[in-house]
Amino acid sequence: MVSRNLEIGEFLRLSFEQFRDLPALWLNERTISYAGLYADAAKLGTLILETTKPGEPVGVLAQRSYPAYVGVLAALLSGRPYVPINMKFPFERQVDIASIARCRLLIWDEQSKQRCTELLQVLGPAVREASATLPDRADISPNFHDARFADTGSGIAYIMFTSGTTGAPKGVAVRRENLSAYLAAIAEIAPIEPGTRCTQNFDLSFDLSVHDIFQTWASGGCLYVMGNEEALDPVGFAKRHALQAWFSVPSVVAMARRLRRLQPGALPDMRLSLFCGEPLPASIAADWAQTAPNTRILNLYGPTEATIAITAEEYDRSAAPDSRPATIPLGKPFRNSAAVVVGSDGQPAPLGELWLGGLQISNGYINNEKENQAKFVNRTLPGYAFDRWYRTGDLVQRDDRHGLVFQGRMDDQAKIQGYRVELLEIEEVLRRVSGTTEAAAVLWPVSESGAAEGVVGFVCGATSAERDIIAGCRTHLPSYAVPRKIIAVDALPLNANGKVDRNALRKTYLAGK
Amino acid sequence: MRAALQEIFVTELGLNPEDFVDELTYNSIPEWDSASHMAIILAIEEKFDLALESDDIVAMTSVRKILNLLETKGIPVG
Structure with missing residues (x-):
């Protein structure tokens, strides 16, 4: 077993x-x-x-292709941050991502060559x-093979972009x-054995893909x-290949259930089986x-800012x-992490905002001091090192029986099909493309389990027509x-607080539809 | 059936009616991705009172293929 105390590059080389x-x-x-991929x-x-200096990011403009996985691995082993740029995103957003991250090299595949x-x-x-x-080339750099030579610059592994409230995406380093x-x-918490066949359900631009790739290759x-077509039936794909480790948002299973794909x-x-994202x-x-019938099931929780996931709860099959x-x-x-419910007075409380601390807390947003x-926050909390x-913005209750229980958001962030979005960003885009100063974004439809679709x-x-507004949104939003x-x-x-009442809009215009 | 399918595409993908053509294929536009494909399938099942098999769901990757498949299920094109 390779020691976990090694630097990530050296650890992966040994794996x-x-x-x-x-x-x-x-x-x-x-x-x-492994030898061929390496x-x-x-x-x-x-x-x-x-072609790049230490610290200069490598954009990976590739998805579900060999170049995508080689690109991610090569960047990490070279000590350069990688930045996934989703081909499904609008061109303007791709430009924003590459510019904000200051990518110096773009890796492409056949599908993305033109883009x-x-x-x-x-x-x-x-x-x-x-x-x-x-x-093939004979002059492979010794700096690639030997992590001791690698200058990782800022020490950033990857930069993931999430929805920002002002209309531009923000990059988490x-x-x-x-x-x-x-x-x-x-x-x-959730070890896998060598040889385990693992799913890769997440797009590279979703940080849960980092788990897929690197937990698999570390193990x-x-x-x-x-x-592309197999992605329409992930449960069928898992069945066909007798996959042994699963990771998805719960919505994937909810959809499979509606399509009667969940046979006992x-x-x-x-x-x-791991679930996260909502x-x-x-x-x-x-x-x-x-x-x-033979799987462990764990619910994971964690924002991109705290590196993939930071808490876990095992589903108890035997419980009534x-x-x-x-x-x-x-x-x-997780070990080496802390999750503390903090009340409005800034002290630990049974109900309040969830604060996360420890070794997984990232550098924060690049070039965005205000959001950082x-x-x-730098703060000493009693009992924590x-x-x-x-500050997650998640309203959480600390429950003696169930541990941490999610109660909702304290702001306008939401999940759609498991993707994190800021409703304020959608509203900003709506205002921009519709020629009005008054716009609201309301989650709909919402499934029986409460997940927004x-x-x-x-x-x-x-001043614009509906179709033009939607077309305008498409050029800015995923x-x-x-x-x-x-x-x-x-x-x-x-x-009552003078804010747009999204619930009233939902009830008046969407209920029962 | 064609008009009903067009309505499903317009509603589920937010397409303009004129963008609904036989040549339209899954993943050729950002709006038709794996998540919206499922929404289309569920809407088709409801509209035409069908239960589609997983092989059908994976094969329905263009408007033309969907029309052909619905025809084989006894739903007349019209």
């Missing part, structure tokens, strides 16, 4: 050596071994070292491009040591990547337990259904955050 003959990646009906990462890594060219035209000559499938701390913690597992005993090989309804966990809460609690913090000051805290826009006094329809209203109702 790739230890598991060299095992399969690391299954993609397009083809299996690639050899390709070394070629690309040498090019990365030649890469278009991006480079906007980003200018300082940004280079590379394909991840390179011819996660350090290499944050990732090491996460991988060590998750290996204790000798094999990452099973669904093709359908996934007998599954041993470990609350896990007990009914979904119960159905999954029937579908995969009546004794379970309707939603699986957030559980307990608002969200990351950590003095830097991330989409969003509807309300505008008052708009598809899941684009309003499904626009409703023109005479006035936006206000609540």
Whole structure:
């Protein structure tokens, strides 16, 4: 077993050596071994070292393709931050992400080649491009093979972009040591054996993909990547390949249930199932337990700012259904982390905002001091050794029986299909494209379990037509955050605090539809 | 059936009616991704009172393929 105390680059190199003959990646009906993947990462890594300076990020404009995985691995082993740039995002957002992160190199695949060219035209000559499938070369850099030579610059592992309240995405810079701390913690709570066949359900731009990729490769597992069409039936894909470790948002299972894909005993090989990204309804966990009768089920919780996930609660198969809460609690913090409920007086309390501290707390947002000051605080809390805290904005109750229980958001952040969005960002875009100063974004439809599947826009006094407003939103927002329809209203109702009353809009215009 | 399917696409994907053409394929536009595909499938099942198999769901990757498949299920194109 490779020591967990090593720097992440050295740790992964030793893992790739230890598991060299095992399969690391299954993609397009083809299996690639750890040795084969490492050899390709070394070629690309040498090019990365030649074209970028320490600390300069590498954009990965690739998805569900070999270049995507080689690109991520090569960047991390070269000591450079990687920045996933989702091909499904609008062009303007891709430009924002590459610019804010200051990417110096873009990795493309066949599907993104044209888009890469278009991006480079906007980003200018300082940004280079590379394909991840390179011819063999004899001069692999010794700096790639030996982590002791690696200058990791700022020490950033990756930069993940999330929705920002002002209309521009914000980049969370996660350090290499944050990732090491996460991988060590998750290996204790939810270990997998070498050879385990693991899902890869998440887009690279969703930080839960970092778990998929690096927990698998840190443990000798094999990452099973669904093709575009296979992604329409993830449960069928897991069944066909007898996958053993599952990770998704609960919505994926909810959707599979609605499509009658959850047959009892359908996934007998599954041993470990993790859910994260949105609350896990007990009914979904119960159905999954029937579908995969031999699996452990864990609910994970954590924002991108605290590196993938930071608390866990195991679903108890033997508990009587009546004794379970309707939603699986957030559980307990990982080792070397703390999760504290803080009241309005800034002191620990039974109900309040959840603050997170410890080795997984990231550097915060790049080039965004205002948000950093608002969200990351230096404070001593009685009984805790950590003095830097991330304020989650999650309203949480500390319950003696169930641990930490999610009660809702304290601001306008929301989840749509498990994706984190700021309703204020959608409203800002709505105002910009509709020619009005009054706009509201309301989550709808919402499933029985309370998970939002989409969003509807309300505008008052708009000068643009509905279809033009939606088209305008599409050029700024990811598809899941684009309003499904626009409703023109005479006035936006206000609540007692003088804010737009989204519940009233939902009840008046959407209830029963 | 064509008009009903068009309505489903317009509602679920927020498309303009004229963008609904036989050549439209899954993943060719950002609006038709794996999540919205499921919404389309559920809407089709409800509208035409069908229970689609997983092979059907994975195969329904273009408007033309969906129309053909619905026809084989006895729903007349019209």
